[in-house]
Amino acid sequence: MAEDATKSNGGNGAHVTARFDAVVIGAGVAGLYALYRLREQGLKVMAIDAAPGVGGTWYWNRYPGARFDSEAYIYQYLFSEELYKGWSWSEKFPGQPEIERWLNYVADRLDLRKDIQFSTTVNSAHFNEATHRWLVTTEKGDVIDTQFLVTCCGMLSAPHVSFPGQETFKGQLFHTARWPKQPVDLAGKRVGVIGNGATGIQVIQTIAGEVGHLKVFIRTPQYIIPMKNPKYGAADVEAYKSKFTSFTERLPHTFTGFEYDFEHTWAGLTPERRREVLQACWDDGSLKLWISSFAELFFDPEVNAEISEFVREKMRERLKDSKLCEALIPTDYGFGTHRVPLEQKFLEAFHRPNVEIVGVKSNPIERVTPAGIQTADGTIHELDIIILATGFDAGTGALTRIDIRGRGGRSLKEDWSRDIRTTMGLQVHGYPNLFTTAVPLAPSAALCNMTTCLQQQVEWIDGCIRYMRSKSLDVVEPTKDAEDSWVAHHDEIANATLIAKTNSWYLGSNVEGKPRRVLSYCGGVGSYRQKCDEVAANGYQGFAMQSPREAATENVI
Structure with missing residues (x-):
């Protein structure tokens, strides 16, 4: 003790x-x-x-591609200027190893x-x-x-979701929230990823070029926003650190605790100006489109439908292939009513010849077998590694x-x-x-x-x-x-x-x-x-x- x-x-x-x-x-x-x-x-x-x-979440979530989707300079403690300015981030949305180092810095600084x-x-x-x-x-x-x-x-x-038969699988099986600290060799392996939420997206886009063959088991397509993640030099670090006081005054009072907030009303703008606002938020490469464009997207079905179509249009431009569009672009729910993930060339991963989509909405996963994953139609997808990106309770x-x-x-x-x-x-x-x-x-x-x-x-x-x-x-x-x-x-x-x-x-x-x-x-x-x-x-x-x-x-x- x-x-x-x-x-x-x-x-x-x-x-x-x-x-x-x-x-x-x-x-x-x-x-x-x-x-x-x-x-x-x-x-x-x-x-x-x-x-x-x-580290909490940032100790356990060390899966491939794990990183912030909040800007690093606002995902920080604001009770101490000395603590805040004593740490410098290397990029806007850093990865898990750097986040874990930061939390160790906090623990050591505060003894x-x-x-x-x-x-x-x-x-x-x-x-x-x-x-x-x-x-x-x-x-x-x-x-x-x-x-x-x-x-x-x-x-x-x-961590949530397990499938019957998991204990019989003869390969390796991991839940993203309990990823091992030691490296997992994915090179050339047949890998199955179950789930394509925020975590699944980070995994898929990260390992697609490394594995031999990747099967992505998708039940619900996700709206996405492309992440822009610039590296930080000394001038960038100094610039965000200079905003410490304004962050302490602003962040606690915005709608979602981010530095940006809703500044426009849908009804008050022309269609052309609405489009400009949406485009500017999209181009920011952050969660701004979701939590700083128009608050009406959370309440007004017509506004939500128009913003949803804006995002679908952006996704179609990148996917091109009609079958991929059908599998990866949501149509039965509105943008922002689910958790919206940031991604880095996630959609492009599905253009690779070694990446395959397995739709499991109408043909759900029935069980895990010694050889892989069995769907309701009896098909057994043979795999070496199964990754559960199945979320949480x-x-x-x-x-x-x-x-x-x-x-x-x-x-x-x-x-x-x-x-x-x-x-x-x-x-x-x-x-x-x-x-x-x-x-x-x-x-x-x-x-x-x-x-x-x-x-x-x-x-x-x-x-x-x-x-x-x-x-x-x-x-x-x-x-x-x-x-x-x-x-x-x-x-x-x-x-x-x-x-x-x-x-x-x-x-x-x-x-x-x-x-x-x-x-x-x-x-x-x-x-x-x-x-x-x-x-x-x-x-x-x-x-x-x-x-x-x-x-x-x-x-x-």
Whole structure:
């Protein structure tokens, strides 16, 4: 254990091996910052991560082609100018190795490693109603007693989808989210990639020229935006670093936490001017077309249809072949209602003679066999390597894979299997002193530059705990009324969007049996921050807090 606390009994027979004021699960972007902030206010804190190193998502996602699609200079912590300016990026959208090095730089600069227990999986976390504290158990047999539990597990960290027969495959099989650290030899091999979302696209475009033959199993075509990724020289680095103050002022208040924001209204422009705006956004080679062209694309079917056709036109110009157009260009949903990937010559990869599309919408994958992948029509596609780019149980999966139990022994996994609910994505009614980041019903669940949103959530959590300590309070939990109100507000906004009308992982549609709800708050990053700030300014209205004496006499909030 990282802490040699006196051993004691946890109140339910558990033999406690360590005691902390706060335990943080995860050592990625949110977890590192939470550890830093809570430690700075004088708490005894430890972070736990299953990986052997820091990075979270950026430790595990080391598949071929993994890289940012947020500009590197805004995917950064903004709480310290010294920390920000102490790191220089080599290009606009750097790859995973450089991102992992950056997060190691953060951990070292802030001296965080001494309070992180690596290579440790959290099995369970149970709220002890007698002590009003959490008992956290790990696969190593540790039992940790903590007042506060802060989950920073990531919203895309629980790999999803397995196929019957995977264990029988005689070749190599990898999920992109658990790619091995040692190199995988793909040269000359028969490789199958299942999935063509943002991750699948990065893999496909990267390995197409290396493998012997590539079969891409596609169910749903994706709209794409071509990435422009210039290398950075000293002048470029100095230019973005000079904007630190303006970034701190602007990013927290835009719609998605990026530097750009919606500046035009569709109705206010002529058709010619609309086209100019779309073209300028497209030419930027970033996510600008999606999250900075016209907000109406999320709400107005006619506007969305016109922008969708603009993107289809651009894709047709590059594909040329009618069969490829049919297989790779979406027609049954609108641009921006799914996650929009950036790509680098992804479409051109399908012009290669060694790349083949296998459509699996009407002929789905049935199983994995010793030789390869079998589709419903009985065809066996013989392969040496299978790559699962099949996505995640987004938002909820990382926590439902831990046995989290709140008041009365209620199970978070069971609660969320019936109805996915949170209070502002920060706490869940029935789970006192459990704070959450990157879970549903907040922008950080999907529609946000992640560092912008995760910093904001960590700072709110830190502020809440500071407030409690200043008032000698030790238990906090959202009331049922507050949670009901937030869920209703979230749904009202989400259901007005076209996102709610489109099947995707944004609604959990990729996970069989998962309750249908738009996972991310769609009201905008700036609006969400304002609402969180208002709650805090009003003494954490809607969050019931108790002193030790009050908590001892009343278990139900």
